[in-house]
Amino acid sequence: MDRYRLHVNGRQREVRVPGDTPLLWALREELGLTGPKYGCGVGACGACVSLVDGQAARPCVRTVEESEHTRITTIEGLSARGDHAVQRAWLELDVAQCGYCQPGQIMAAVALLARTPDPDDEQIAEALRDNVCRCGTYPRIRAAVRRAAELARGDR
Numbered sequence: 617m618d619r620y621r622l623h624v625n626g627r628q629r630e631v632r633v634p635g636d637t638p639l640l641w642a643l644r645e646e647l648g649l650t651g652p653k654y655g656c657g658v659g660a661c662g663a664c665v666s667l668v669d670g671q672a673a674r675p676c677v678r679t680v681e682e683s684e685h686t687r688i689t690t691i692e693g694l695s696a697r698g699d700h701a702v703q704r705a706w707l708e709l710d711v712a713q714c715g716y717c718q719p720g721q722i723m724a725a726v727a728l729l730a731r732t733p734d735p736d737d738e739q740i741a742e743a744l745r746d747n748v749c750r751c752g753t754y755p756r757i758r759a760a761v762r763r764a765a766e767l768a769r770g771d772r
């Protein structure tokens with residue numbers, strides 16, 4: 617086992633795992649951060665999406681070794697009280713059905729709004745294109761991203 621230091625949700629954490637361990641495993645199994653979900657394990661479904669240095673990333677296809685010296689944010693680290701504009705919009709529009717894909721959808725939306733505060737429908741569709749929802753909540757997700765943009769601007 618090797619020892620790796622990971623900067624997660626504003627804290628330095630240490631994990632003892634082989635360097636090629638997927639970051640998703642370390643987050644979920646070593647650090648107890650189960651917000652990022654395991655769906656496909658090959659970077660195709662988006663269930664695990666979290667932020668790495670502020671960008672949407674898929675920790676199922678990143679190793680622990682390559683994640684040292686980055687800043688990782690999981691949905692648990694988005695806001696202390698769960699009141700980030702995206703989370704508020706998601707609740708307001710009652711987006712989730714089974715909920716399994718939703719942490720990844722939310723984190724992809726957070727990354728989109730950080731770089732494009734007022735995205736149009738095409739930009740939303742493009743940013744969330746590879747986040748799969750088996751319950752088909754796509755219309756509510758798109759509406760919630762637009763609503764989150766309003767909330768972040770301070771609109772009521």
Ligand code: FES
Binds near residue numbers: 656663664674
């Ligand atoms: S579990 Fe990471 S993209 Fe599917």
Ligand code: FES
Binds near residue numbers: 712713715716753
């Ligand atoms: S809410 Fe069930 S998979 Fe998206």
